[in-house]
Amino acid sequence: MSVLNKALMKSFVYYLIVAGLTLATLFCFHCLTTHHQSSEWLAEKLTFCGISAFMNVFVLTYHVSHPPHPKFFLSTQRRTVLYIHIGSGCLELGSCLLAYLTGHADWALLAAGVALAGHIPTSYYQTPLVSGSKAIMIASYVFVTTLHLFCAFHLLINPQSMYWLFNLFLVLNTYVWVRVFYFLFGRIGLFTDSLYTNSVLFAVLLVLPTVLGLVGNGLFVGYLTTTVGFYYLLMRPNSQKRSQLMIENARPLLVSKVLNE
Template identity: 40%
Template structure:
């Protein structure tokens, strides 16, 4: 059965108008679609209310084009939904159907395609599936123009515009019951897709959806390098997840490295004796107040035992083991795969990038109460990100933060350069407060939700 045959199996031969008077409620599949349609309309209102009361994700605001596309996306989606509802209840749905199709084809579908590359979650699943659902949205809108009285194309256009609304509902549900922690956004989007696709393609729709994902990922796996594949298959959470255990291990690495570098005799000892001496002395050492890059340099020097300015997997694992970090913790919490990317060695720049990203993701702060003023909340976020208490934020730290939130690296870098007027490579609190309001307004609640900011009971 071809794709077009699949489409036409549920397409009525002749439309009976108005649509709402001729719904076959006794037919289970039709009744299911109608219930989902009405519930979707209710969720539209809930999602709009949420976004009017909650700051948008920073990735939509750091670039003017993204802000404009987001506004176009929201406006066209709302107008399309209203036009679909009007067409469903109108005696003559033709003009309303044309309007709905126009809003979809001219604005909503293109703006969705534009935003898909920055989607959070596991891109290996979400990018192909969102591309498929968006393509279906465009397909149904095009056919609605050709068949403006078709109930099938009208309802299918209406359903495919709701992928985001349902994902927000499932995300809230999973958050409420603490389900799929660490993969919540991906789970919500996939559940949304697997609910809506069958409403327009029938039960076979999910088979088609999964097939599209598998085929796309097989092609991308062999067409790109290992670094791309690691990023493609890694969860990019909506929130910046916190891991106190990881912070403890990073602190241990820094302290151990300081001891190693401070005692010249250790450099001449057998590696195992050297590491044992480090571990025996680690609890008495004081961590220095360095920037993340300087901390990374200290640790790098300690691990690079042969001084060839590269870290081998053997050097790194030996160092971690003698610091008391188990093999499980290496693979799970230290994320060695993301450092070496399938290679046998890592340069200092690779290590610095890995270390900085993990450092800013692991910092936490405890406060007695939430500040009541915007300035106080901005300072709270600033202090949380200022993991080395230097009084400023390195551009590299902020870039990792923005990239972890789904912004392309080149856009994050360009955005931060425009803020760094004096080219110091740092952002102080005044710059952060006045010019990065979209970041701290979003981050303050996100950090509380994820445990990076802890409020005492």
Template identity: 40%
Template sequence: MATNSTATFDLLPHSKHVDWESSETTFRMYVGYLSLLFDIGVLTYHFTTPFHPKFYVKTARRRILQLHILSGCLEIIACVCAFYAEDPTKYAYAAAAFGAIAHVPSTFYQIPTVLGIKAFLVPSLGLVTALHGYFAINLVLNPTSFYYLLSTYLTVHIYAWSRVFFALYYRFKLFEGHRFSAAMLTSGTLLVPSVLGLRGNIGLITFVIISDIILRSTGTVEFWKAWTTEHPRELASNPEKKVVLEALVTAAEVSNAVESLSVQEPKDRYSRICATVMTANARNTSPREKAYAVFRAIDVNRDNELSVGEFKDFLIACGISTFEMEDKLMLEGLFQNRKVVTADDFCAWFTKSWIHSSSISVPRMPSTPRGQAKLVFDTLDADGSGALDLVELETLLTSWGLPRNEAAGYLKDHDKDHSGTIEFQEFYDTMGTVWKFAIQSFIDEGKIRIEE
């Protein structure tokens, strides 16, 4: 029996005429059976676990996700029925319809807001989804084709496999900080060869590289930074950014605790700061207060402006090389082609970066829902104002990979007193999906530190 797209005839039913002598077909069948097994776990997860909070920002996004899950389930059932039926035609048509009309379009709708590193995942998911649509359309034209039936069935499973790999990496603490991206890429490199052979991965890698080269040459610095930043499923930060921020906070603590540092030579001063990075305890102050203290600590000439040179010197002293600075776009993110920044500029950049980046110290773990919501609220309230403003909501949404412009609508939906901000009571009453998800994320990631 032919197992490629040139097949014009397939023996029926498919289940009785699988060519187990073919290593390629055997591999595809084993992946298919494992996919069906994992479907059970993934569906159990979906029906017992609330959606990620990003799907509650817009009602349309949540409805599309529900359509995506339903159409995917129906497509899988139709594919299985077609595999075992004496006449697979009607089931093949049903599977193709669920895929081409509902599942593929709903996937394309969600791709721009995918978590993880968009530079890898958007092009690769786009390619796999296009393949899914291609196979579904060809299944309509060739409803008795085993190749198109199995290929349609396999390409619909990229998310199921990503959940399996994510759980595996989480269990063994692998790829921390990049777990979602690693899981999606692993599932892609497994499924693409199962439908296109080994040349599929070469095509996938080539497509991702070409897409990113084009976007890098046409996009802005801000776009490229967001495009290459990990957007974790949890409320977590980039580990490398966390190291830098911890070093900055330590600089503030040491500068305030040891006044003599302010009159020492910069090299000695930075060396002493960096020597205490791993041992200093964070002061219980708001991110904006930390930011201003940090600014004073690294503003060597005390002119109330921070130069590129001053900031570079400090990062180098923290162990960040010049190459890494450029690679992580740290300087561009703060200075944006300016030679100096003011204290306000630095504080705005720091508080934006600080959210979700540091551990949270509490006397004891809150035991009530209200206490847990307050802990999350205080973490998101970067400037310590007692309310979440538009900038803080923008930071929250963009950390999930969502468009910044959705924050205004989200604020309007939850700002019941029309004050222009979200106070704690509004947060507790109307944003339960956020704080319940966040508190569990804090626990899972070990971000909550009980003070002794």
């Protein structure tokens, strides 16, 4: 078997394992949410939803006044996907709020439908483009997006459920907390060499317990370590490849700063 065929076979086996792990994670989501649906959690969820909604004011204001990263405009396809992602995310956010404020299930159905048809597929599509440490960020994005998919599906089949409405809203707002931590860490000079990666990790570890309970964080860490571990075991990357996977990929400009000096 040629070197190329061996590499392709290893990649196929690895992605097959990741798919299996992700399906197993979906089953874990089911088990955790089944035991986490008591009404005593709703007040906690509602409080965190309120804080997240408030933070959206600042984060959305920032996004309106600052253009997206240039990497999303390198092709028409990327640009189109980005606009669908932004538009569906805003519509999902607004629909969740209206579903809660009005009590009408139609808004909940719209939120779930928009998530399933627009925001979630575009999230999966953009996952390979993430900044930060690729080994950690890609697995993190897949985990959170799969949880988003899980919550949207349950809200779609049970649009009267405040439990699933809150869960969908909370998972969607992971991006808000990424921005909050990114701003805070940047301001105080913390994690300067891995700012984006740590912002994502802190945001995920903050949101997951509100959706899955405290065990959710353990599930997330287990998913990360298992996917990275299998990659190293099967692909056996050399030192250069390992460095590319683990190093913090900053948000580079299209034109190098050196050229402007």
